[in-house]
Amino acid sequence: MGRKFATYVLIPAVLLSAIGLAALSYRYSNALAERERQATLDTLRELAEEKVLNIEADLIQADEAVFDAFATDKLLDLRRVVQAQGPIESVRVFDERWDVIPGGAYDRRRSQPAQKRFRELLATKVIPDLRALDPPVGVRVSLHRAYDNRYYLFSLMKKREPRGVFYVVVESNLTYLVGTVFPQFFAGTRSPRVYQVVDPKGDVHYGYAFSGVPGRQVVELGFPETLTDWTVRVAQRSRSLDAAADSRRIADMVLIGMAVSTIVAGLAVLLLAARRERRANELKSEFISNVSHELKTPLSIISMFGEMLAMGRTAAPAQSAEYARIIMREATRLSRLIDTVLDFSKIESGADVYQFAPGDFPSLVDKCLDICRHRLERDDMELELQVEGDVPPAHMDENAMTLAVLNLLDNAIKYGAEGKRLDVTVRARDGVVAMTVRDYGPGIPLAERKEVFERFYRSPAARQLKRVRGSGIGLALVKHIAESHRGSVVIDDTDRGASFTLSIPQSKLRE
Secondary structure, eight states: OHHHHIIIIIHHHHHHHHHHHHHHHHHHHHHHHHHHHHHHHHHHHHHHHHHHHHHHHHHHHHHHHHHHHOOTTOHHHHHHHHHHOTTEEEEEEEOTTSOEEEEEEEESSOOHHHHHHHHHHIIIIIHHHHHHHOOOBTOEEEEEEEETTEEEEEEEEEEEETTEEEEEEEEEOHHHIIIIIHHHHSOOTTSSEEEEEEOTTOOEEESOOOOSOOGGGOEEEEOSSSOTTOEEEEEESSSOGGGHHHHHHHHHHHHHHHHHHHHHHHHHHHHHHHHHHHHHHHHHHHHHHHHHHHHHHHHHHHHHHHHHHHTTOOSSHHHHHHHHHHHHHHHHHHHHHHHHHHHHHHHHHTOOOOOOEEEOHHHHHHHHHHHHHHHHHHTTOEEEEEEOSOOOOEEEOHHHHHHHHHHHHHHHHHHSGGGTEEEEEEEEETTEEEEEEEEOSSOOOGGGTTGGGSTTOOOHHHHTOTTOOOOSOHHHHHHHHHHHTTOEEEEEOOSSSOEEEEEEEBGGGTO
8 A cells, every 4th residue: 555655646746846947947947048048138138228328418409519519609619619619510600581591511521512512402302301390498409300312410400699580400410420439439349249220121320230149138219319210120249139048057066166266276375374474484584593592692792892991901002092992893783683673664654754865875875884994804895886976966865864874885795795895886867866785795696686676685695695694684774774765776687796876866956
């Protein structure tokens, strides 16, 4: 009994349920496709309406400009207005008997024979149709009609003047409209929509014939006020709306794939961020270690010579003065290191405390070289300073620029000591004051020239040099200071060693 029940009741019930579910799904799919098709058609209609309104607004605006400029005693002004309106081809001013008043006819481009034919067309066909419109005073009306197998668009307004009643007739240039205005408003070749402008006979005046597009997928819309004899038709360009149901399944798969890709990409970005964070922490740790060593060295020297002075371990007053000079020099070096760290901290926090004023750049470079002179002598490096011509004052913060120059010199002395030579050139050119520092050491590989200005960066070759220590922020600080002065620092091409050029504007450019 149970098996029969399963056979005769449950199985048909399941089959019917499956068929019903399939039918429901089919109906829902069709309904959804129809709603999507209708939504697409509504969107097409809204786009077409917007473009039609914009085109008509341009035409009406040009007509209104002419109508507003009309006055029987200012016909020359009327002509100037007509010349300024691209869509207008001609204007005629008629009196109450529909005769053209003196000076009331103006054509922009027609030749004499063409004007004669146009006058005949006006007199025999157009004027009777215009008179039949009989608009109230100050009301604009349009006449869009084909005459002799050619379409014309006329706008008419009845104007009342102290001298009587006049009719101003404006002819729009349909060639300009089709060739210039329509392409501006209707979609281009890459748009998913195509547009046509057709007349009642189906002749296409703009656009191309639709191929493979069912009629029920085409939206048609007329021009309510101007081009009343033409209709705008718009449709999807390359695909049928009926293919939406098939493409929906593909879209679902694409969306799933995109979701998975997004998750994978998110994990990749997370891993990359973690790697960069770890690398930044390593660089900061190395920075702290290097700075600590840099600070310890001058402190040790100051402590040693200070202790010798305090205990009177000097043979002569000259030796005491020498110890004092060493202490002052190392104190200056220590102060510079602290300033470097503090200024870098300001960069990190976004603070900008520069105080700009005209300054003597060559004198500043001399002071910086004097601070570094002991290190140059210690490393037996030859210094060549060249000041080219008269260098005008520079617009700069003296403390910040001193720090930038000292960092460049420090960099050159550390890495170029083996070259035994340091060239410093100061010059003015093209509205800027520039300083070039060149050493004759191992140089900087081309692949690392952008990275050396990044904070905490030290090249692999520099890391291998035990005697050369650095914080990795010197050049980053130089770049920040230069850019804050609206200047720049660049690495020059040299056949040997490394060359940096620091440039800042002259003072006269900022005053």
